[in-house]
Amino acid sequence: MLAATAPIQRPLGAKLLHVDELGRMRVLPRAGLIDLLEAGDLVVANDAATMPASLQGVHAPTRSPIELRLAGRRSLASEDLHRFIAVAFGAGDYRTRTEHRAAPPHFDVGDVLELGPLTAHVEAVLDHPRLLAIRFGSPAALWAGLAAHGRPIQYAHVSQPLELWDVWTPIAGMPVAYEPPSAGFVLDWQLLAAMRHRGIEFTTITHAAGISSTGDASLDARLPFDEPYEISFTAATAINRALTRKRRIIAVGTTVVRALEHAIGGRESIRPGLAMADQRIATATRLRVVDTILSGTHEPRTSHHELLHAFAGPDTLTRMDEALNREDFRTHEFGDSVLLAKRAG
Template sequence: MSAAAFALPSALEAREPPEARGIARDAVRLMVAARSDGTLAHRRFTDLPDVLGPGDVLVVNTSATLPAAVDAHRPGGAAVQVRFATAAPHLPPPWWVVEVRTAGGAARLRSVRASERLALPGGASAELVAPYASGSRLWLARLDLGTEAGGGLPAYLARHGAPIRYPYVPRAWPLSDYQTAFATDPGSAEMPSAGRPFTPELIARLVARGVRFAPVTLHTGVSSPERHEPPYLEAYAVGAAAARLVNAARGWGGRIVAVGTTAVRALETVAAPDGTVVQGAGWTGLVLGRERGLRAVDGLITGWHEPHATHLQLLEAVAGAALLDASYRAALERGYLWHEFGDSHLVLP
């Protein structure tokens, strides 16, 4: 079995938050994979302070999840769902990148065409101008929020939107279930889910253990269960304090552990070949894998990714092919749960 090519049984798709399954956020399962000796340990996320040590640094994403799915109608009246992926890179409002799906969001709608104007709630509209980035899934759209323009798109979505969910999650859950403990800066179309198991109590235990936190921001776009394209441009920011902390930790021998592939992407965007990190902000199109390995990040906390997902290339850069394959084989055999409400995977050097 390859970590990039396996069959995911539907029984291993997490269909609801762990709290709805009767366990706490931080009680999900945690597989700890050590690259140094190839061992796998099966624990709970609450065990994290026992696995990390004084001087280690967790790089966390402060992006908050937007209620980015909005019901809309095509010119003929047919119901659709519009998913707001990201602000259009390098273009001012009212330009936005969107995905158009069938009513309820179950599948991508392939019949939309350029110049279609979709009617949004509250008298707003979105004109589809052109396919985005030479693709066929996302569209560059011109928004007109009309009388609801006050506060911009985040305020509009707060009134009319709902969290994005895929068919493996059969019922709606409140936006609070899609936020992490670090969420302070609204901007992600989908939750940076690797950070979901952290609770204030667990964070306090980690701080008491001597683990430091380096906040960065990367606003995620929409994922694609149908096609696993390389990442699109995403907005990121790495502040001076986070850069200084990461550089200092490398000097004192601490491990830099990113919480999620989003945190990896943000930090590696501003990492020099020798691993030194500098302050930076903008748009990143960085693709990490065999050709461009990791410079600043030593370890990674993440969820379990779908077969052929491009995130697996990044994971291979962290874990190596053999350990990654062993981890995914063990996760399937032991019934770990996939997706944003599922279990966790920690890779350490």
């Protein structure tokens, strides 16, 4: 067990690379984030809690062992809780790198998947033999089954089995994420209090953060999947006020960027409510809401890294990646952080 003084989400000596709008860079302790924020800034974070979305079980027709990773659903509405998109793996667990995992058995519509106390039915195979539309029974049974049998989705770079509290940010609320909105691990109540004291505004949205890797190149190329989100009236009011007053809006994580840029659409303001982020953010994207992103460090050619191209040009991102390597920044969801401003002009 990790010592209580060094939780996995907040490693001792965590670092922050600050990249400003001119591409200038400096390395700071992550605790120095507060000094990079200014009175009037609006910081927006994702308050989604992470579900235990990894389910070990058996493909009933063949009795083959499988792991099912829940990866998406059509909305955040409670009545839509029993249907999911899921990625299937064969025998094994997170200790094997995803790209080396055994393939699952062949799936057909109607197949029964026995997942501990849960039973799921295959409703469709979605253009890839490992991508399934599945259906569970009642929401109450699903929550009970997830609590009893589910585990957090985990990857081989973390050897210690994760507990659910390891993947919840301090502001976690509704359990709708499949992997943690991990940029939010930077936040703690001391930082939020300091922000309030300095006149820095803070609000949250809820975005169902999806999975970051499937182990299959053709599936990974489709990430991120469509992801539902909800923006409350309070959050929309704060964001629209910041837009009107031309205040800096800082997104904590890629999920917040995706939700806010989808929510603005072709309008001049953001509407509250439920919606589905179905766009990709990349080089050609014109950011209309977010000025700066606070993010974990992401490896080139991943969908998370691709999103950063909307903030900075290729030269800046190349220099940023070189600096992260040179300064031994930790990657993945439990590592160090980057504060990247949208390029000037």
